[in-house]
Amino acid sequence: MLDAGCGTGATTLALHAALEARHLLPAHFSAFDLTPLMLSRFREKLVRRPVPHLEMVAADVLALDQLPATWHEYDLIVSAAMLEYLPKARLVEALAGLRRRLKPDGTFVLFISQQSIWMNWLIRRWWHANLYTRAELEAVLEQAGFTTRHFAKFPAPYSYLNWWGHVVIARC
Template sequence: MESNSKAVELYTLRSRSYLRFINAVAYPQGISAYFQQSPHLEEDMRVLDAGCGTGIATLAVRKAMLARGIQPGNINGFDITPKMLATFRSNLRKQAIGGIEVVQADVLELGTLPDSWRSYDLIISAAMMEYISPERLVEALSGLRSLLGDTGTLVLFITRRNWLTRLLIGKWWHANCYRHSELEAYLHRAGFPRITFGSFPFPYKHLSVWGYIVEASQVSTCSLADERALPV
């Protein structure tokens, strides 16, 4: 996409098609299953969903926390598309879900977020970074990194580049697709010292044909080892 305005137009026109598509491939269930096995969830943690859309990833994380007996803390989300946010807010009201605050914002203009939206333990971003031009992807990733706490982690769900995604995601959804090595390079340039790639668990492994799960941490592997070596 050449501009975020085109992403807004696309998801305003195709919001229902998007929901049908992700539900058909069990994308929300796959995200929740991943987080049910993730070491990144903890009690009362601060979570931000960057590009929350209709709340698919936000609610998947919340569901995973509750399934593990973890009480969700503050959960925030932002998206650039008003129609998607309206659907998200409507679903929250219908399901009587509290503790989630969402606003309209652009990942390339994070200064418009509320002042208190800082020091997150976990930032998630699902199927949003594909709509940032490659020339500005490092800028977007750096901006999200600035919102993390000292030991926070960014988890990206992002489209991988292969023949299937070029046809289905690239052409139909006008999204950028990336290789493993490209994502590593972008995240390192954004300042993340520790980058690992996760995977969707069974029975959602088919989602790995679509995309990567990338975990980018503020803390390097060496720092983690040093912390474990400290005397108690």
């Protein structure tokens, strides 16, 4: 499992806990983020909530050659609230790079901010990030080589997050 843009580790920690509860832990977790401060905060959390077999590095999703050579053939890659910070013109490049790190039958899960009046104010103006419509995401995922795309919803008790963003499950 690879967490692309792991930040402070929320996604990795939640996924690890969910998989552990189901006795489905993968052999290895990988995570990268561009910001060393975020990785430092993630490491602090790991003291209280360790994730065995986790490897973390500082890297840019637009320069995946910085990742360790062994970081490929993932069953699952997750990216949460990171890709909206890239220039829109480079989103296909980032998605294609992540797709190339998946196993042929691997799954990519994307959580990304959606276009809406509320998110325009909160995400675009305050956080200076991009927002995406479903049609835009369909197009860039197809250009990046994902042949199967499914848009899902956050389940209860997290359904309030549906006003924030898209949940996309993609395969190639």
